[in-house]
Amino acid sequence: MIRQGIILAATLLAGASISTLAADKNIEGRNWAATCTGCHGTNGHSEGGMPLLAGLDKAYIVNAMKEFKAGTKPATVMHQHAKGYSDEQIDRIAEFFAAQPLK
Amino acid sequence: MALTRRDFVKWLSASAALSGTIGCATAKKSNAVGRVVVIGGGYAGATAAKYVRMWGPDIEVTLVEREAEFVSCPLSNRVLAGVMQLKDLTRNYGKLHAKYGVKLIRDEATAIDPAAQEVRLANGGTLKYDRLIVAPGVDILYSEVPGLDSPQAQARVLHAWKAGPQTVALRKQLEAMADGGIYALTIPKAPYRCPPGPYERACQVAWYFKTHKPKSKVLILDANEDVVSKKGLFMKAWSDRYAGIVEYRPNSELTGVDAATMTAKLTFEDVAADVLNVVPPQRAGKIAADAGLITANKRWCGVDFLTYESTAVKNVHVLGDAIMAAPQMPKSGHMANQHAKVCAAAVVALMHGEAVNSQPLLTNTCYSFVSDKEVIHVASVHAYVPEKKTMEIIPGASGVSAAASEQEGQYAQAWGNNIWADMLG
Numbered sequence: 001m002i003r004q005g006i007i008l009a010a011t012l013l014a015g016a017s018i019s020t021l022a023a024d025k026n027i028e029g030r031n032w033a034a035t036c037t038g039c040h041g042t043n044g045h046s047e048g049g050m051p052l053l054a055g056l057d058k059a060y061i062v063n064a065m066k067e068f069k070a071g072t073k074p075a076t077v078m079h080q081h082a083k084g085y086s087d088e089q090i091d092r093i094a095e096f097f098a099a100q101p102l103k
Numbered sequence: 104m105a106l107t108r109r110d111f112v113k114w115l116s117a118s119a120a121l122s123g124t125i126g127c128a129t130a131k132k133s134n135a136v137g138r139v140v141v142i143g144g145g146y147a148g149a150t151a152a153k154y155v156r157m158w159g160p161d162i163e164v165t166l167v168e169r170e171a172e173f174v175s176c177p178l179s180n181r182v183l184a185g186v187m188q189l190k191d192l193t194r195n196y197g198k199l200h201a202k203y204g205v206k207l208i209r210d211e212a213t214a215i216d217p218a219a220q221e222v223r224l225a226n227g228g229t230l231k232y233d234r235l236i237v238a239p240g241v242d243i244l245y246s247e248v249p250g251l252d253s254p255q256a257q258a259r260v261l262h263a264w265k266a267g268p269q270t271v272a273l274r275k276q277l278e279a280m281a282d283g284g285i286y287a288l289t290i291p292k293a294p295y296r297c298p299p300g301p302y303e304r305a306c307q308v309a310w311y312f313k314t315h316k317p318k319s320k321v322l323i324l325d326a327n328e329d330v331v332s333k334k335g336l337f338m339k340a341w342s343d344r345y346a347g348i349v350e351y352r353p354n355s356e357l358t359g360v361d362a363a364t365m366t367a368k369l370t371f372e373d374v375a376a377d378v379l380n381v382v383p384p385q386r387a388g389k390i391a392a393d394a395g396l397i398t399a400n401k402r403w404c405g406v407d408f409l410t411y412e413s414t415a416v417k418n419v420h421v422l423g424d425a426i427m428a429a430p431q432m433p434k435s436g437h438m439a440n441q442h443a444k445v446c447a448a449a450v451v452a453l454m455h456g457e458a459v460n461s462q463p464l465l466t467n468t469c470y471s472f473v474s475d476k477e478v479i480h481v482a483s484v485h486a487y488v489p490e491k492k493t494m495e496i497i498p499g500a501s502g503v504s505a506a507a508s509e510q511e512g513q514y515a516q517a518w519g520n521n522i523w524a525d526m527l528g
Contacts, residue, residue: 027448028460034154034444035466035484038437038522042157047524049517076504076511077468077482084464084484084500 029092144168147423148238198528239388
């Protein structure tokens with residue numbers, strides 16, 4: 001009984017800390033954002049010639065992607081890429097880039 | 104919430120990793136949760152090595168690469184036009200070690216022992232792995248082109264389909280050719296590395312001829328029934344910019360060559376050229392073939408698109424041009440970079456006992472130069488389709504340039520600078 005109690009307490013704690021950790025890290029956003037970084041630089045730190053995404057305001061990124069999707073923002077490729085992402089994916093990606101510190 | 108023993112163990116090991124205070128046998132070993140070995144330092148392998156370390160700093164990563172430096176195939180057709188040099192496409196591997204702690208071994212992996220989970224090296228050493236990432240690129244199948252079996256023939260009729268000495272040698276052949284000469288380029292049946300690459304190459308050589316040797320011709324002998332990539336835009340470039348220089352012949356399958364006379368043998372005719380450039384059929388790199396990773400058409404390696412783990416060999420992942428891609432998934436450097444990140448995330452998750460991303464996405468942007476400065480692109484976004492276990496282009500999320508432009512020329516160069524930094528530092 002006592003042993004079970006310890007495991008129960010430890011597991012509750014573990015469950016809580018792991019889920020918090022996953023949410024804080026935004027692993028999904030990180031993974032989806034990595035589809036942008038071949039052109040926009042690792043974690044959004046562009047080497048130049050492509051827009052920097054790291055540290056941008058989340059709402060700005062979300063809005064830009066919506067405008068690319070709608071075709072109201074001028075683009076060479078982004079109007080095509082933007083249509084590949086759901087609103088949820090855009091939200092998580094924007095959150096990831098917004099959280100990246102500027103170099 | 105379900106309470107499992109696994110969660111508890113995971114939490115215990117997480118605590119141990121954080122505090123390092125649990126005194127047990129494992130505490131004396133390295134802190135690494137496991138070892139990953141990557142074979143091949145191209146677009147796929149270098150990206151994978153970096154991203155596994157970046158996302159899983161407690162994982163040991165060793166990259167085995169036989170060349171001293173990375174040379175990019177994308178943009179290398181510009182060397183043939185004479186507007187870029189090989190050194191502009193060359194980068195070193197130093198930051199992978201200095202910044203990300205990747206162990207670099209310059210050697211050739213000669214064999215994989217999946218039972219012992221070991222890689223053997225040409226110098227005689229072995230490397231143990233928990234997970235192996237194989238990114239060997241393609242091998243050129245000279246055996247498929249009668250007349251190209253000897254080293255002498257291969258040194259005369261070049262492929263230049265791997266950026267390096269052959270690229271420079273082909274440029275020299277074009278420079279040495281007299282005005283009024285014929286450059287013939289043969290294209291194998293798809294799939295081959297870089298679908299738009301041959302057509303871009305035709306444009307680059309045509310631009311060089313137009314500006315330096317205007318009486319010369321570019322003859323494209325394509326084994327495919329039509330232009331494989333960016334058809335409308337390439338056809339427009341040939342008719343608007345290079346009329347009288349470029350001639351395109353579909354359904355022209357190469358049956359052999361005569362290297363001495365630079366002659367391409369087709370099914371119904373022989374075509375003599377002053378410079379003959381043969382892109383032979385290709386297959387996943389030799390190490391993949393030797394390790395039993397090839398599952399499709401004796402050429403390509405089947406993978407699970409959630410993890411890039413081989414469908415044939417456990418704990419071995421395959422990336423880049425070597426894989427049996429889903430339809431519409433090109434064998435491109437950009438795609439290889441994308442495979443690597445999905446794989447890196449999966450490898451890190453698996454080695455930490457966590458769930459793998461069930462909704463991976465891949466993007467692709469391939470830029471092609473149609474002149475010295477103007478560029479066209481093809482772009483797409485691909486999503487995993489669980490019921491088919493494959494990747495498909497998301498409806499609407501693909502397309503090509505409206506027209507060639509210098510603006511996209513600037514983006515193409517910026518693409519290179521950014522993706523090389525994304526993979527190497």
